[in-house]
Amino acid sequence: xxxxxxxxxxxxxxxxxxxxxxxxxxxxxxxxxxxxxxxxxxxxxxxxxxxxxxxxxxxxxxxxxxxxxxxxxxxxxxxxxxxxxxxxxxxxxxxxxxxxxxxxxxxxxxxxxxxxxxxxxxxxxxxxxxxxxxxxxxxxxxxxxxxxxxxxxxxxxxxxxxxxxxxxxxxxxxxxxxxxxxxxxxxxxxxxxxxxxxxxxxxxxxxxxxxxxxxxxxxxxxxxx
Amino acid sequence: xxxxxxxxxxxxxxxxxxxxxxxxxxxxxxxxxxxxxxxxxxxxxxxxxxxxxxxxxxxxxxxxxxxxxxxxxxxxxxxxxxxxxxxxxxxxxxxxxxxxxxxxxxxxxxxxxxxxxxxxxxxxxxxxxxxxxxxxxxxxxxxxxxxxxxxxxxxxxxxxxxxxxxxxxxxxxxxxxxxxxxxxxxxxxxxxxxxxxxxxxxxxxxxxxxxxxxxxxxxxxxxxxxxxxxxxxxxxxxxxxxxxxxxxxxxxxxxxxxxxxxxxxxxxxxxxxxxxxxxxxxxxxxxxxxxxxxxxxxxxxxxxxxxxxxxxxxxxxxxxxxxxxxxxxxxxxxxxxxxxxxxxxxxxxxxxxxxxxxxxxxxxxxxxxxxxxxxxxxxxxxxxxxxxxxxxxxxxxxxxxxxxxxxxxxxxxxxxxxxxxxxxxxxxxxxxxxxxxxxxxxxxxxxxxxxx
Numbered sequence: 001x002x003x004x005x006x007x008x009x010x011x012x013x014x015x016x017x018x019x020x021x022x023x024x025x026x027x028x029x030x031x032x033x034x035x036x037x038x039x040x041x042x043x044x045x046x047x048x049x050x051x052x053x054x055x056x057x058x059x060x061x062x063x064x065x066x067x068x069x070x071x072x073x074x075x076x077x078x079x080x081x082x083x084x085x086x087x088x089x090x091x092x093x094x095x096x097x098x099x100x101x102x103x104x105x106x107x108x109x110x111x112x113x114x115x116x117x118x119x120x121x122x123x124x125x126x127x128x129x130x131x132x133x134x135x136x137x138x139x140x141x142x143x144x145x146x147x148x149x150x151x152x153x154x155x156x157x158x159x160x161x162x163x164x165x166x167x168x169x170x171x172x173x174x175x176x177x178x179x180x181x182x183x184x185x186x187x188x189x190x191x192x193x194x195x196x197x198x199x200x201x202x203x204x205x206x207x208x209x210x211x212x213x214x215x216x217x218x219x220x221x222x223x224x225x
Numbered sequence: 226x227x228x229x230x231x232x233x234x235x236x237x238x239x240x241x242x243x244x245x246x247x248x249x250x251x252x253x254x255x256x257x258x259x260x261x262x263x264x265x266x267x268x269x270x271x272x273x274x275x276x277x278x279x280x281x282x283x284x285x286x287x288x289x290x291x292x293x294x295x296x297x298x299x300x301x302x303x304x305x306x307x308x309x310x311x312x313x314x315x316x317x318x319x320x321x322x323x324x325x326x327x328x329x330x331x332x333x334x335x336x337x338x339x340x341x342x343x344x345x346x347x348x349x350x351x352x353x354x355x356x357x358x359x360x361x362x363x364x365x366x367x368x369x370x371x372x373x374x375x376x377x378x379x380x381x382x383x384x385x386x387x388x389x390x391x392x393x394x395x396x397x398x399x400x401x402x403x404x405x406x407x408x409x410x411x412x413x414x415x416x417x418x419x420x421x422x423x424x425x426x427x428x429x430x431x432x433x434x435x436x437x438x439x440x441x442x443x444x445x446x447x448x449x450x451x452x453x454x455x456x457x458x459x460x461x462x463x464x465x466x467x468x469x470x471x472x473x474x475x476x477x478x479x480x481x482x483x484x485x486x487x488x489x490x491x492x493x494x495x496x497x498x499x500x501x502x503x504x505x506x507x508x509x510x511x512x513x514x515x516x517x518x519x520x521x522x523x524x525x526x527x528x529x530x531x532x533x534x535x536x537x538x539x540x541x542x543x544x545x546x547x548x549x550x551x552x553x554x555x556x557x558x559x560x561x562x563x564x565x566x567x568x569x570x571x572x573x574x575x576x577x578x579x580x581x582x583x584x585x586x587x588x589x590x591x592x593x594x595x596x597x598x599x600x601x602x603x604x605x606x607x608x609x610x611x612x613x614x615x616x617x618x619x620x621x622x623x624x625x626x627x628x629x630x631x632x633x634x635x636x637x638x639x640x641x642x643x644x645x646x647x648x649x650x651x652x653x654x655x656x657x658x659x660x661x662x663x664x665x666x667x668x669x670x671x672x673x674x675x676x677x
Binding site for chain 2: 009011012015016019053078080081082083084085086087088091092096097098100101102103104105114118123
């Protein structure tokens, strides 16, 4: 999942990037409102974390501009001000949640996960598809009661496909959402990840959770319970 | 406002004082005119009677045996019975030697004073003969063959026509004075209304500002008031600007204090810090709570006389919209029981903080349902609101109901940094001389009752 962080404080921006990358997110960072607007409009963002007190374009205005540009991904705002009028105006402008500084990274990650899930129509952090269970908070995958060990990239691919269940996801889209800009991207590696996932999740080939749509990409075909 | 309109009204004071002065002046004028008229009427009567005396003298002739007057005189009223004008002549012994035809039926003794020779008297007889009379006596000496013989010529005139004249004059005088007085009072009322109109307009403008219908006083006031209204407008504007600037400064301060705190808390997550990480986290949390609490307290406006009333329902609806988004997963049924015309006489920021913190508290602890009802607090003061926030959560245990409103006390120790909301509400309520109580809701959760 690709998250955009717009924060002007260098240290905090670096901390957020590090913490979110540790959680498996692909993180783009912007230091001011203008840069944030450009990234927010041009990059395939799944989520955004925006500070309210930004240089050049302030946070509320940035949210308004992003929403006006049809960017419908969830936005969480960070604010140093506790006042309700500011929270209300930010959510009114189109944000989905707020956190008051200073915040706990675990809480921020939990809120981002919840926002992401909600935006894809899932209400619980445990997504269950018959025998297959994906715990988005703990980043765990269970087959029945058995814990399946996945690499970070395998999990990223699976999570993206699951959160977009039923939709055909092209290889290039998958690449954009699981790799950051600086990574060496190779779509052939994706095929390897998908093959490994099929083996791990469906050893006896009874579930067939991931379907290949020839010439288009992949689709997660199971439906949630 | 009632004091201004009532006993302490400038208009009423002026009206009473001017009316008093007017009535006293008109009364004195009436008395002086009345006296002057009476004196002049008295003088006219005395002169007229003296003329009659002279006419009698002119008609009298001295013959052997005494003074003789003709039967018919040139004064017709003396020849008509009971005409009101009577005359007689007496000799030195007081014997009547002649009387006019008009006085034949007036038989009683006349109250005659015998004046000195050549002297005149003028008497007012207020009673009798047969009616009140003016009496003029004139003592003359007639030369009869070398002897001077004294006679007294008397002319009496009824006082009734004189009195009628006086009454008519008085009726006329007081009638007109009353009419003039009344007209002057009306004119004075009109003038006062016109002169004091700018003051009334100012009072109306101030009321409109208090009710939030205007931002400032009208610019078009008379020169005497323009400086006052101008200063008042400046004061209002500067107070608003200052409050705004102050809030912005506090906001900037919050930003510049909390961003480093956020960095510090991020650092506390570093595994390398080991046990010190917990210590750092705790200190950052304490610092944060103190900073948040003090900054939020600093921007509490409190009750103000020029407060623009804030409609409660739109604020509550916006907060519900916000919290519905944030707590979407809990799928809470949030009811608002607030009339559309319910207003808060205070600062909008304060209202946001009170309702926001109460509602967030309810959203956080409720299972599925919460209800915010706001109404006029009829029992206390018509400008106070009664806010009741109920939820179906676990409620607040009785022994913690006081401490939960104190600074930094948290119900759930995991919600670090969120524990100051209710303390801020308590501080705001205190600033408005209101009160806050925590009770048990009939549905099992907490029930916060705030009078503000």
